[in-house]
Amino acid sequence: xxxxxxxxxxxxxxxxxxxxxxxxxxxxxxxxxxxxxxxxxxxxxxxxxxxxxxxxxxxxxxxxxxxxxxxxxxxxxxxxxxxxxxxxxxxxxxxxxxxxxxxxxxxxxxxxxxxxxxxxxxxxxxxxxxxxxxxxxxxxxxxxxxxxxxxxxxxxxxxxxxxxxxxxxxxxxxxxxxxxxxxxxxxxxxxxxxxxxxxxxxxxxxxxxxxxxxxxxxxxxxxxxxxxxxxxxxxxxxx
Numbered sequence: 001x002x003x004x005x006x007x008x009x010x011x012x013x014x015x016x017x018x019x020x021x022x023x024x025x026x027x028x029x030x031x032x033x034x035x036x037x038x039x040x041x042x043x044x045x046x047x048x049x050x051x052x053x054x055x056x057x058x059x060x061x062x063x064x065x066x067x068x069x070x071x072x073x074x075x076x077x078x079x080x081x082x083x084x085x086x087x088x089x090x091x092x093x094x095x096x097x098x099x100x101x102x103x104x105x106x107x108x109x110x111x112x113x114x115x116x117x118x119x120x121x122x123x124x125x126x127x128x129x130x131x132x133x134x135x136x137x138x139x140x141x142x143x144x145x146x147x148x149x150x151x152x153x154x155x156x157x158x159x160x161x162x163x164x165x166x167x168x169x170x171x172x173x174x175x176x177x178x179x180x181x182x183x184x185x186x187x188x189x190x191x192x193x194x195x196x197x198x199x200x201x202x203x204x205x206x207x208x209x210x211x212x213x214x215x216x217x218x219x220x221x222x223x224x225x226x227x228x229x230x231x232x233x234x235x236x237x238x239x
Contacts, residue, residue: 151222
């Protein structure tokens with residue numbers, strides 16, 4: 001009985017995310033059409049320009065799950081998720097599933113941009129197999145990073161931006177950029193060695209896969225922890 005209830009709750013939670021996604025997808029399509037129209041009117045209608053528009057507007061789809069998580073934290077969505085009679089881990093998996101579905105348009109945009117401009121510019125023939133790999137890796141990579149950012153907001157809310165960890169992360173990123181800038185040649189040689197031994201395609205695919213899986217796992221853990229430790233504000237409870 002409990003297992004059946006868990007499956008029903010899982011499907012119900014994914015369904016909630018899908019219903020929220022409908023308007024999000026329509027807005028994304030309208031935004032894409034608007035930018036595409038402006039680009040054509042401005043005289044930038046080549047395949048490269050179309051690819052730039054698609055790659056740029058794909059960030060709308062990418063950022064939406066994190067924005068939704070931040071809104072849930074401060075507008076009552078977390079109370080609903082915490083009240084579902086299943087474990088926080090299962091709720092987190094349902095949210096991650098909803099994120100993966102929500103990012104299908106993002107992966108599609110990036111794949112089309114690769115097929116019509118980036119691939120030919122790099123001398124890569126966009127065969128069916130190569131395009132399928134790009135779609136799969138774009139989907140996995142964006143899902144992992146979006147799940148991680150959503151987990152951060154579900155765990156701490158937007159207040160994390162005003163706390164020490166966020167400042168340390170920003171400073172750490174700045175230090176990494178400085179180190180990378182001073183060691184560009186060493187990094188290039190290391191990457192070249194890696195890609196020569198494994199092949200650039202397998203090396204890049206493997207690197208993205210590792211980062212994606214780690215991001216997905218950490219994001220799921222943050223979601224689970226955030227739900228398990230979530231306590232509504234007193235004022236909201238009284239309201």
